[in-house]
Amino acid sequence: MGARASFADGKKANYTSIAALRPSAQNGAMEHLRRLTATFVLWALCFTAGAAGMGVAIDVGHSLEKPGATSARGRVEFEFNRDLALAIGQALTPRGLEARMIGADGSENGLNGRPAKARGVSFFLSVHHDSVQPQFLEAWVHEGAERLYSDRYAGFSLFVSRRNASVQASLHCASRLGEELRRAGFRPSLYHAEPIPGEMKPFADRANGVHYYDNLAVLKGAPSAAVLLEAGVIVNRDEELLLADPPRRGRMAEAVAAGLARCLDKSRTARP
Ligand SMILES: [Zn+2]
Numbered sequence: 001m002g003a004r005a006s007f008a009d010g011k012k013a014n015y016t017s018i019a020a021l022r023p024s025a026q027n028g029a030m031e032h033l034r035r036l037t038a039t040f041v042l043w044a045l046c047f048t049a050g051a052a053g054m055g056v057a058i059d060v061g062h063s064l065e066k067p068g069a070t071s072a073r074g075r076v077e078f079e080f081n082r083d084l085a086l087a088i089g090q091a092l093t094p095r096g097l098e099a100r101m102i103g104a105d106g107s108e109n110g111l112n113g114r115p116a117k118a119r120g121v122s123f124f125l126s127v128h129h130d131s132v133q134p135q136f137l138e139a140w141v142h143e144g145a146e147r148l149y150s151d152r153y154a155g156f157s158l159f160v161s162r163r164n165a166s167v168q169a170s171l172h173c174a175s176r177l178g179e180e181l182r183r184a185g186f187r188p189s190l191y192h193a194e195p196i197p198g199e200m201k202p203f204a205d206r207a208n209g210v211h212y213y214d215n216l217a218v219l220k221g222a223p224s225a226a227v228l229l230e231a232g233v234i235v236n237r238d239e240e241l242l243l244a245d246p247p248r249r250g251r252m253a254e255a256v257a258a259g260l261a262r263c264l265d266k267s268r269t270a271r272p
Contacts, residue, residue: 054264055098057118059218060085061128061228064106069131071234072149073142077129078106080243084231085127087249091257097264115221122264123173124226125256126218129243130157130189130233133198137235154239155189156181157230158210159201161219169225169263171204177227177259178208184255189233229256 061081062068068077082104089099102108102117118124130153137148158178160170178188188209192201201211213219219226231252232243242248 055100055121057100057102057121057124058085058089059114059126060103061126063109065109071240072147072237074147080129081127084249087253088256091253095257095261111217114218119223121224124222124224126228128230130230131235133196149237150235151237153189153191154233154236155187156232157189157192159213159228161214161216162212163214163220164226166225173225173263174210174227175205175208176263178210180255180259184251
């Protein structure tokens with residue numbers, strides 16, 4: 001999005017330079033024009049290759065119709081996912097990565113259509129917010145409405161699927177994401193590995209909060225390396241407030257973007 005804007009700006013700047021040439025110096029002008037055109041074509045080719053090769057799909061988990069978990073105060077997960085996904089997309093642009101948003105309008109109801117929309121990107125990041133197993137939920141009343149909450153767990157989690165075609169690259173990026181999140185002051189929840197029915201997701205990188213979750217449809221179906229981020233636990237009453245705080249969300253988005261830039265930069269330099 002942002003990268004396309006700079007493409008248009010660059011084109012305009014080159015056209016302006018050409019128009020400013022004086023007809024009296026026609027030979028020199030033609031040579032200048034030829035050089036400018038060659039430079040522009042080369043630059044445009046580099047840019048196109050870079051944008052196509054280093055696009056990142058940012059998948060907004062759930063939809064308006066199927067909004068996912070509900071927070072301790074009654075806000076749906078989809079809204080948390082969309083806000084963070086958009087912030088991550090914005091944070092990627094200055095790092096030379098182009099975000100391709102999937103499901104940001106809330107109309108993406110299925111899971112199978114999401115990987116298909118990510119064709120041609122270098123990485124697939126699915127953005128979610130966490131709940132806990134139902135047996136840990138308790139009732140409380142917030143603003144006159146009975147809600148469910150659990151203050152038992154907090155923190156982010158990252159998942160990769162061993163059924164993804166690029167599992168090593170997925171794991172490498174998940175670890176970089178975890179490192180950058182920790183460096184920014186966020187902590188992994190680690191609870192998905194606990195011996196609780198429905199959890200017990202083995203660690204792929206414990207220190208950075210990365211688990212294997214092989215059957216996650218968007219991860220195993222993604223056409224590139226892929227990671228699912230659970231940004232935090234929205235049924236936790238304290239963490240919900242933190243996750244809804246725009247400056248903190250911006251810091252988390254910056255950390256995610258920094259992690260992606262680090263892991264994708266490695267694959268970029270490895271490319272011939
Ligand atoms: Zn979710």
